[in-house]
Amino acid sequence: MLSNTPGSPTLHSTAAMAVELTGITKRFGVFVANDGIDLAVRRGEIHAIIGENGAGKTTLMNILFGLLQPDEGSIQLNGEEIVIADPSVAIKAGLGMVHQHFKLVPSLSVADNVFLGMEIRRHGLIDHAAQVARTRELSKRFGLQVDPTERVGLLSVGIEQRIEILKVLVRGARTIILDEPTAVLTPQESRELFQTLRSFVAEGMTVIFISHHLEEVMEVSDTVTVLRNGKKVATRPTAELSKDELVHMMVGREVSFDRRPRASLHGDVVLEVKDLWARDDRLLPALRDASFTVRSGEVVGIAGVAGNGQTELAEVLSGLRPASHGMAWLKGQNLTALSPAAIREAGLAHVPGDRMVRGVDRNASISANILMGRQHRAPWSRGGVLNWNAIGQNAETLIKDFDIRARGPGDAVKRLSGGNIQKVVLAREFTNGADFLLIDQPTRGVDIGAQEAIHDEIMRQRAAGRAILLISVQLDELAALADRILVMFNGRIMGEVAGDDADEERIGMMMAGVAAPELAAETA
Amino acid sequence: MEILDRLVNVALIAATLRTTAPILLVALGGSFTTKAGIFNIGLEGQMLVGAFFAVLGSIWTGSALAGVACGVAAALVFALVFAVLVVSFKANEVVVGLALNILAGGMTISLMKAIFGTRGSIVGHGIVGLPKVQLPGARDLLGSWAPLISGFTPLVYVAFIAVPLLVLCYNRTRLGLYIRVVGEKPEAAEALGISITRVRYIASLLCGLLAGLAGAHLSLGYITMFTENMSSGRGFMAVAILIFSNGDPLKVLAGCLLFGFADAFSLRLQTFGYPSYLVLTVPYVVALVALFALSYRARPRVIAETLESMRKLLSVDKNAEPGGKSPS
Numbered sequence: 001m002l003s004n005t006p007g008s009p010t011l012h013s014t015a016a017m018a019v020e021l022t023g024i025t026k027r028f029g030v031f032v033a034n035d036g037i038d039l040a041v042r043r044g045e046i047h048a049i050i051g052e053n054g055a056g057k058t059t060l061m062n063i064l065f066g067l068l069q070p071d072e073g074s075i076q077l078n079g080e081e082i083v084i085a086d087p088s089v090a091i092k093a094g095l096g097m098v099h100q101h102f103k104l105v106p107s108l109s110v111a112d113n114v115f116l117g118m119e120i121r122r123h124g125l126i127d128h129a130a131q132v133a134r135t136r137e138l139s140k141r142f143g144l145q146v147d148p149t150e151r152v153g154l155l156s157v158g159i160e161q162r163i164e165i166l167k168v169l170v171r172g173a174r175t176i177i178l179d180e181p182t183a184v185l186t187p188q189e190s191r192e193l194f195q196t197l198r199s200f201v202a203e204g205m206t207v208i209f210i211s212h213h214l215e216e217v218m219e220v221s222d223t224v225t226v227l228r229n230g231k232k233v234a235t236r237p238t239a240e241l242s243k244d245e246l247v248h249m250m251v252g253r254e255v256s257f258d259r260r261p262r263a264s265l266h267g268d269v270v271l272e273v274k275d276l277w278a279r280d281d282r283l284l285p286a287l288r289d290a291s292f293t294v295r296s297g298e299v300v301g302i303a304g305v306a307g308n309g310q311t312e313l314a315e316v317l318s319g320l321r322p323a324s325h326g327m328a329w330l331k332g333q334n335l336t337a338l339s340p341a342a343i344r345e346a347g348l349a350h351v352p353g354d355r356m357v358r359g360v361d362r363n364a365s366i367s368a369n370i371l372m373g374r375q376h377r378a379p380w381s382r383g384g385v386l387n388w389n390a391i392g393q394n395a396e397t398l399i400k401d402f403d404i405r406a407r408g409p410g411d412a413v414k415r416l417s418g419g420n421i422q423k424v425v426l427a428r429e430f431t432n433g434a435d436f437l438l439i440d441q442p443t444r445g446v447d448i449g450a451q452e453a454i455h456d457e458i459m460r461q462r463a464a465g466r467a468i469l470l471i472s473v474q475l476d477e478l479a480a481l482a483d484r485i486l487v488m489f490n491g492r493i494m495g496e497v498a499g500d501d502a503d504e505e506r507i508g509m510m511m512a513g514v515a516a517p518e519l520a521a522e523t524a
Numbered sequence: 525m526e527i528l529d530r531l532v533n534v535a536l537i538a539a540t541l542r543t544t545a546p547i548l549l550v551a552l553g554g555s556f557t558t559k560a561g562i563f564n565i566g567l568e569g570q571m572l573v574g575a576f577f578a579v580l581g582s583i584w585t586g587s588a589l590a591g592v593a594c595g596v597a598a599a600l601v602f603a604l605v606f607a608v609l610v611v612s613f614k615a616n617e618v619v620v621g622l623a624l625n626i627l628a629g630g631m632t633i634s635l636m637k638a639i640f641g642t643r644g645s646i647v648g649h650g651i652v653g654l655p656k657v658q659l660p661g662a663r664d665l666l667g668s669w670a671p672l673i674s675g676f677t678p679l680v681y682v683a684f685i686a687v688p689l690l691v692l693c694y695n696r697t698r699l700g701l702y703i704r705v706v707g708e709k710p711e712a713a714e715a716l717g718i719s720i721t722r723v724r725y726i727a728s729l730l731c732g733l734l735a736g737l738a739g740a741h742l743s744l745g746y747i748t749m750f751t752e753n754m755s756s757g758r759g760f761m762a763v764a765i766l767i768f769s770n771g772d773p774l775k776v777l778a779g780c781l782l783f784g785f786a787d788a789f790s791l792r793l794q795t796f797g798y799p800s801y802l803v804l805t806v807p808y809v810v811a812l813v814a815l816f817a818l819s820y821r822a823r824p825r826v827i828a829e830t831l832e833s834m835r836k837l838l839s840v841d842k843n844a845e846p847g848g849k850s851p852s
Contacts, residue, residue: 087715088717103709103711103712103715104709104712105704105705105708105709105712106708106709107704107708108701108704108705112701116701116705116712116716117716117717117718119698119701121698124697125692125696125697126695126696126697126698126701128696
């Protein structure tokens with residue numbers, strides 16, 4: 001499969017290049033993650049790779065680091081062609097990668113973690129003192145403040161990242177790849193990280209960092225490469241670029257605004273959220289001070305790059321995650337004090353973002369999946385005994401109504417396509433009479449035909465007077481369906497855009513963390 | 525006070541050390557698998573075959589040492605089977621451990637029947653037990669306290685010396701470090717090119733080695749005979765200790781001493797005419813209380829976090845009482 005692109009490399013340019021990728025293509029099934037990408041990184045520069053989620057940034061870097069093999073294309077390091085079969089080859093060649101998810105051992109000290117796999121030993125025993133001294137020396141030299149003797153389990157995420165960087169340095173890396181390094185950092189920590197990156201460059205090292213955060217790319221990088229949908233858009237010196245141009249290149253012009261026709265039906269407030277805060281699984285604030293309302297007959301969209309608090313918002317509203325502060329009322333009832341079952345009873349229908357985990361039981365039949373959550377009610381059960389006749393008939397009706405492509409109600413859900421599984425979820429959630437629909441990524445991984453059908457169904461629910469909160473990472477979906485779009489960044493609602501004049505550029509700016517004061521009706 | 529003096533004295537402490545040794549050996553073996561991230565309930569079976577084959581080896585060769593070697597070899601075979609199934613074939617470790625325990629129980633009984641034609645126990649037949657080690661000078665040094673360090677069979681000393689050796693192993697050797705990493709964060713080990721399979725095999729075999737020694741100690745040191753199911757739950761006790769000590773050698777030692785003391789104490793109580801059924805529950809009651817005390821203290825951090833934020837909520841925002849109904 002691996003074939004090099006024809007044409008000899010241009011020798012005069014490679015001398016100054018630390019990394020040169022040529023024509024890299026990587027497919028996962030029919031999905032093309034990287035499509036003929038060329039990337040040249042000069043030695044001694046900070047090179048940012050920017051693009052939306054799913055643009056192919058991480059895939060490209062994983063290929064460079066040997067974690068993935070390209071289907072086509074070639075890699076040159078310092079002007080020499082190389083096949084990077086696995087990460088150990090990359091490490092030997094002077095590459096180092098700091099991943100998004102840290103791989104540290106909590107019960108070991110900082111120095112032990114840094115030297116894990118290449119321990120300094122004396123008389124066959126690990127020489128902790130030497131490891132601590134060497135770690136201290138490196139951390140001083142590059143301004144990576146850590147206490148080498150402390151246990152990693154007690155440290156913050158920011159410090160964990162410094163340890164990962166130290167690990168890379170100890171292994172002799174001259175080119176350091178960082179995958180979304182600032183995603184887990186506080187602004188102060190980010191600033192310190194940038195200083196460290198500059199000190200690397202000052203020592204003649206090369207830094208490649210992946211980001212979807214405009215501000216920091218403008219602040220720290222020398223050169224920017226923009227990726228979109230697996231293709232390279234451009235590589236430009238940062239100094240020549242404005243933020244507007246960058247957003248332009250990132251988001252592109254291909255957002256389709258095939259807006260659904262609608263009648264204005266502003267009814268009563270069904271959901272009111274006020275000053276809502278929540279923590280993520282690492283107990284860091286993930287949702288910050290969110291306030292908004294959803295009325296009946298209204299679709300409110302939540303836009304944002306994935307991982308900016310949308311998941312936590314959905315989980316708090318459905319009772320799956322405790323709020324750490326603030327309130328949310330569903331028809332006057334305080335959600336934050338209720339269990340998931342009680343919230344559903346109060347009038348919530350939830351189409352979860354990950355349908356295979358929270359949406360369906362993949363081994364159960366369609367009938368059983370549609371039954372879930374209402375099995376204790378007549379006519380589905382009487383006196384604790386299920387009435388499978390009624391359940392089957394109901395499933396059969398819904399299969400027709402929602403156009404679920406299956407052989408029958410007894411079919412196991414795992415045999416269906418992604419789109420049809422999603423329709424099973426919709427069939428269950430949209431028919432239980434709830435006034436508030438929480439819909440998270442309804443068309444993720446769904447083919448275009450099913451997408452249309454799902455959008456039709458959401459509009460039908462709107463026309464029936466439901467209040468709908470639609471969370472999506474796809475701007476065109478929000479633009480087509482939402483009456484108002486709230487944009488989230490870093491757990492905060494950055495601003496609001498009316499669906500009628502949704503402007504992908506303004507939304508894109510807010511998604512990248514640029515506040516829009518004139519629009520920030522909801523931010524305090 | 526007089527009763528207390530008769531209950532608690534040098535002999536009781538020496539008895540504690542004796543009852544602690546077999547459980548300590550097997551628990552230290554289990555420490556390797558626990559640290560390597562394997563939940564090994566097969567300790568009981570490994571110990572039992574160790575005890576049986578130690579007796580067999582001692583009869584065949586007429587040497588106690590060769591007997592110990594036989595016991596260890598048998599336990600290693602069991603440990604290897606366990607590792608092949610659990611590590612290589614990724615079978616459920618609880619099922620495999622249980623199966624091997626049952627196999628050990630049945631196998632020793634049928635072999636006993638086949639070889640000695642008896643059921644119940646093997647006594648005599650020329651079993652050579654391990655000699656008691658009388659440390660020279662112990663009596664001069666400690667006087668009446670001498671039984672605390674002298675007069676035990678060799679594997680008692682091995683058990684207690686193994687504790688600091690394991691501490692050293694986990695903290696200062698590469699193998700110990702890798703065992704910990706593989707158990708605690710396998711993805712980190714993988715990313716650094718440490719073979720998880722290899723480390724887990726080594727840990728399983730080290731476990732078999734110590735479990736075999738524990739078994740040999742039971743049948744050649746503790747007493748000189750083999751009886752059906754003579755490990756009598758010590759392997760499971762060790763598993764309980766491992767769960768709440770997380771395999772740390774010093775905590776394992778503390779847990780084993782607690783059990784050993786409860787064991788010795790209950791033996792002592794029986795001589796005072798307390799109902800023996802009640803007295804025999806002492807070690808298990810101690811185990812339950814210890815488990816409860818430890819798990820209560822280790823409540824997850826998240827609960828503390830939630831309590832914290834609730835406190836904040838109640839003190840900062842007066843509207844935010846739980847159950848508040850009306851939207852502002």
